[in-house]
Structures are given as C-alpha cells and as structure tokens.
Amino acid sequence: MQRTLMIVLAAAVIGGAAVGVVWAATGYNLKCLNPKCDYTGKCVLGPTKLMDSVDGYCASCGKWVNLRWKRAGGEAPKPIGKVWAAETGKTLPVYACPNCKGPFLPVTEDDKVKNSKYGAGLKEGEFLLHCPKCGEPSLMAHLEMFLD
Ligand SMILES: [Zn+2]
Numbered sequence: 586m587q588r589t590l591m592i593v594l595a596a597a598v599i600g601g602a603a604v605g606v607v608w609a610a611t612g613y614n615l616k617c618l619n620p621k622c623d624y625t626g627k628c629v630l631g632p633t634k635l636m637d638s639v640d641g642y643c644a645s646c647g648k649w650v651n652l653r654w655k656r657a658g659g660e661a662p663k664p665i666g667k668v669w670a671a672e673t674g675k676t677l678p679v680y681a682c683p684n685c686k687g688p689f690l691p692v693t694e695d696d697k698v699k700n701s702k703y704g705a706g707l708k709e710g711e712f713l714l715h716c717p718k719c720g721e722p723s724l725m726a727h728l729e730m731f732l733d
C-alpha cells in the first residue's frame with residue numbers, strides 16, 4: 586500500500602514537472618505606463634507544445650489576435666503580403682486577422698523595447714512593447730499564465 590502511494594506520487598511529480606517546460610504559450614496582462622494613456626489589455630504570445638502560432642495586434646479590430654495551427658501535420662497560414670518598414674529596413678510578412686481578414690504584423694521577440702524611459706520599475710518576466718493606443722514604448726506586459 587505504501588509502495589503504491591509512493592509510485593503514484595512520484596508519477597505526479599514527474600508529470601507536473603513536464604508541464605509548461607517547453608513550448609508554453611504565455612498569457613500577458615498589458616498596461617500602458619504612459620500617464621496620458623489608459624490602455625489595458627490581455628494577449629497571448631508564443632507557441633504551445635502542440636500548436637504553433639503567429640501573434641499580433643489588429644489595428645482595425647483594436648484587438649490582440651492569434652493564428653494557431655497544429656505543430657504536427659498542421660498547415661501554417663500563408664502571409665497575405667509583405668511590407669517594408671523604412672524605420673528598420675526590414676521586410677516583414679503580413680497575415681490576415683482571424684476576425685476582420687484585414688492585415689496585421691506579427692509581434693516577435695524583436696519587438697520588445699530595450700531602451701525606454703518606462704523600463705525602470707520592471708520586475709522579472711515583465712517587458713515593454715509599443716502601445717497600440719498612444720504609440721509610446723510604454724506597454725508593460727506582465728506574465729499572467731502559461732498555457733499548455
Ligand atoms: Zn481584425
């Protein structure tokens with residue numbers, strides 16, 4: 586009886602440890618730190634264990650959006666076009682918003698703001714993006730949950 590319980594417990598611990606280690610999409614609470622702006626929101630960024638994703642903000646809908654597809658055997662969505670950003674010189678793919686079918690640019694690791702006057706009080710796991718409402722590098726993303 587004792588022995589069985591130990592095995593069950595061990596299995597639970599190992600099983601628990603395996604959850605969320607790799608490919609965890611992450612949910613963020615968003616809050617603009619610009620005192621002149623009151624933007625708040627939520628978004629999910631990143632792929633999950635089973636699903637890949639393109640994540641971004643649709644300016645037409647005013648919402649954070651995600652395209653997801655099965656990592657194994659799924660078909661990645663095709664960009665509907667490309668844009669060249671003069672500011673960075675990069676050519677970026679544009680995807681169709683799942684709601685309005687209008688274009689949105691994916692948000693990637695590169696879009697995290699590195700040097701911003703709003704970065705002072707950030708805690709571990711928090712980072713800044715540009716705010717879709719005021720355009721300042723002041724949108725704080727605070728880790729809220731891991732999705733599997
Ligand atoms: Zn849209």
Ligand SMILES: [Zn+2]
Binds near residue numbers: 617
């Ligand atoms: Zn803002």
